[in-house]
Amino acid sequence: MSDTPKIVEMQVIPVAGYDSMLLNIAGAHNCYFTRILLVLKDSAGHTGVGEAPATGVVLKILNDAIPHIVGQEIGIMNQLVSDLHKRDLEENRQPKPVLPGLRPWDLERHHNAVAVLETALLDLMGQFLNQPVAQLLGPGKQRDEVPVLGYLFYIADRQKTDLEYLEGKAQAGQHPWYHLRHQEAMSHEKVVQLAEAAQDKYGFKDFKLKGGVQAGEVEIETVRALKKRFPQARITVDPNASWSLEQAISLCKDMHGILSYVEDPCGAEQGFSGRETLAEFKRATGLPVATNMIANDWRQMSHALQLNAIDIPLADPHYWSMRGANTIGTLCNAWGLTLGCHSNNHFDVSLAMLAHLGAAAPGEITPFDTHWIWQEGQHLTKNPLQIKDGKLALNGLPGLGVELDMDAVGIAHQRYNTLRHKDRDDAIAMQYLIRGWAFDGKRATLVR
Numbered sequence: 001m002s003d004t005p006k007i008v009e010m011q012v013i014p015v016a017g018y019d020s021m022l023l024n025i026a027g028a029h030n031c032y033f034t035r036i037l038l039v040l041k042d043s044a045g046h047t048g049v050g051e052a053p054a055t056g057v058v059l060k061i062l063n064d065a066i067p068h069i070v071g072q073e074i075g076i077m078n079q080l081v082s083d084l085h086k087r088d089l090e091e092n093r094q095p096k097p098v099l100p101g102l103r104p105w106d107l108e109r110h111h112n113a114v115a116v117l118e119t120a121l122l123d124l125m126g127q128f129l130n131q132p133v134a135q136l137l138g139p140g141k142q143r144d145e146v147p148v149l150g151y152l153f154y155i156a157d158r159q160k161t162d163l164e165y166l167e168g169k170a171q172a173g174q175h176p177w178y179h180l181r182h183q184e185a186m187s188h189e190k191v192v193q194l195a196e197a198a199q200d201k202y203g204f205k206d207f208k209l210k211g212g213v214q215a216g217e218v219e220i221e222t223v224r225a226l227k228k229r230f231p232q233a234r235i236t237v238d239p240n241a242s243w244s245l246e247q248a249i250s251l252c253k254d255m256h257g258i259l260s261y262v263e264d265p266c267g268a269e270q271g272f273s274g275r276e277t278l279a280e281f282k283r284a285t286g287l288p289v290a291t292n293m294i295a296n297d298w299r300q301m302s303h304a305l306q307l308n309a310i311d312i313p314l315a316d317p318h319y320w321s322m323r324g325a326n327t328i329g330t331l332c333n334a335w336g337l338t339l340g341c342h343s344n345n346h347f348d349v350s351l352a353m354l355a356h357l358g359a360a361a362p363g364e365i366t367p368f369d370t371h372w373i374w375q376e377g378q379h380l381t382k383n384p385l386q387i388k389d390g391k392l393a394l395n396g397l398p399g400l401g402v403e404l405d406m407d408a409v410g411i412a413h414q415r416y417n418t419l420r421h422k423d424r425d426d427a428i429a430m431q432y433l434i435r436g437w438a439f440d441g442k443r444a445t446l447v448r
């Protein structure tokens with residue numbers, strides 16, 4: 001047996017960047033978002049990186065894993081990942097606090113640690129083999145460019161807060177997107193203006209509107225306005241399961257030709273699971289359904305498929321893992337479904353993860369979600385991938401093809417250390433808009 005390089009160092013680096021006051025069912029994005037970089041160095045002199053959402057739970061799982069990873073060969077990466085998964089499952093068995101309904105990301109945490117370890121190991125393995133990560137996934141690289149959509153949000157007025165949101169002052173010679181993404185956008189007109197700027201800057205062909213914020217009727221009108229302005233675009237809306245089944249059917253049944261698909265229009269209610277209500281929604285409206293809420297592991301996926309509840313699993317590599325998400329892509333291709341990808345605010349290592357996942361997906365894919373346009377300009381790597389013409393192109397380098405900019409990482413880490421609230425909590429900024437506001441997964445954020 002030939003030796004593969006040994007892992008000589010593992011660093012878990014939490015980082016923070018700036019965000020806009022984006023609204024969603026869980027409240028308003030804080031002025032900072034947080035992520036974790038997992039950095040592995042091997043005896044061949046390579047550095048492997050992965051990015052994950054930052055929570056105290058994931059930080060602890062990863063820091064606890066360091067003695068189990070350092071000193072091991074990258075050749076046993078599968079075992080290293082599955083060992084962490086087993087330890088992770090043990091952690092999962094511990095009693096959990098009872099939440100007043102689940103926020104979109106509550107389900108993901110325990111998978112994030114496993115996924116980010118796998119990513120960093122794939123990055124090392126790719127560099128060892130001198131191949132891009134996309135070649136190490138399932139059927140290998142299927143394409144060089146991956147379509148992504150313009151992910152639009154209603155934006156609250158940051159000036160109602162004393163939080164440190166960036167002003168995004170308009171500057172001569174600068175693209176209007178960099179100004180608009182920081183300004184209030186609550187009306188159809190303002191959202192269309194955002195879409196126009198994003199399309200001009202990044203070339204998007206398709207759009208997604210984050211819903212669950214205003215009354216469903218208002219959000220459907222925003223969708224209509226977007227479609228009117230961009231008749232060729234595939235448009236979707238995602239209220240994060242906050243509409244009732246009845247409401248979702250009534251809002252969407254006449255939207256054929258306007259909504260190309262609908263994301264998590266409804267969820268669990270009255271003793272029925274979200275998989276059951278989505279199946280009913282699909283039958284009643286005939287519209288394709290995407291989800292990042294009810295088919296996030298193999299057990300959930302099996303129920304969703306048996307019920308014919310979904311058409312587009314949004315297989316996020318940050319909780320499915322790169323290889324798990326690629327397997328979903330294979331399943332989609334074989335079973336007549338379509339692979340999409342969910343996102344949260346992220347830095348540029350995650351951007352590369354999305355690109356390699358999409359590049360290795362067999363068959364048809366729907367443009368991937370990415371929040372990158374809200375962060376673009378805050379790079380942690382040298383020469384990050386660019387969204388051009390609505391697509392992300394691989395850069396031809398081995399592994400993930402990223403090189404950390406350690407100065408930028410250091411600044412983002414310092415920023416993280418200064419934060420009082422390190423885990424995401426969108427209820428905090430919401431207090432400035434509605435005093436005493438509390439998350440309720442069944443009520444639109446501003447309908448109180």
Ligand SMILES: O=C([O-])[C@@H](O)[C@@H](O)[C@H](O)[C@@H](O)C(=O)[O-]
Nearest residue numbers: 024104105238292343344345
């Ligand atoms: O960034 C947000 O506010 C989104 O609501 C995010 O947290 C969701 O997980 C996600 O983008 C989704 O598609 O549900």
Ligand SMILES: [Mg+2]
Nearest residue numbers: 238263264292
């Ligand atoms: Mg979603």
